[in-house]
Amino acid sequence: xxxxxxxxxxxxxxxxxxxxxxxxxxxxxxxxxxxxxxxxxxxxxxxxxxxxxxxxxxxxxxxxxxxxxxxxxxxxxxx
Numbered sequence: 001x002x003x004x005x006x007x008x009x010x011x012x013x014x015x016x017x018x019x020x021x022x023x024x025x026x027x028x029x030x031x032x033x034x035x036x037x038x039x040x041x042x043x044x045x046x047x048x049x050x051x052x053x054x055x056x057x058x059x060x061x062x063x064x065x066x067x068x069x070x071x072x073x074x075x076x077x078x079x
Contacts, residue, residue: 043063050060 046060046063050057
């Protein structure tokens with residue numbers, strides 16, 4: 001009888017750990033979707049740096065042109 005209860009308790013603990021892990025992964029994925037990525041953070045930091053250091057402005061402008069070209073390609077590719 002105690003072997004059966006011990007087995008059920010062990011199975012319950014394993015299921016609980018799996019559910020907690022899945023919940024944590026889901027929360028991380030949802031949080032990342034709301035807050036953006038590290039790439040968007042570095043882009044924002046580069047924008048601020050370009051305001052403080054004029055030589056960085058050329059890098060930001062090049063990135064904007066590349067981004068706009070990708071957007072236009074995506075729009076033209078869908079038509």
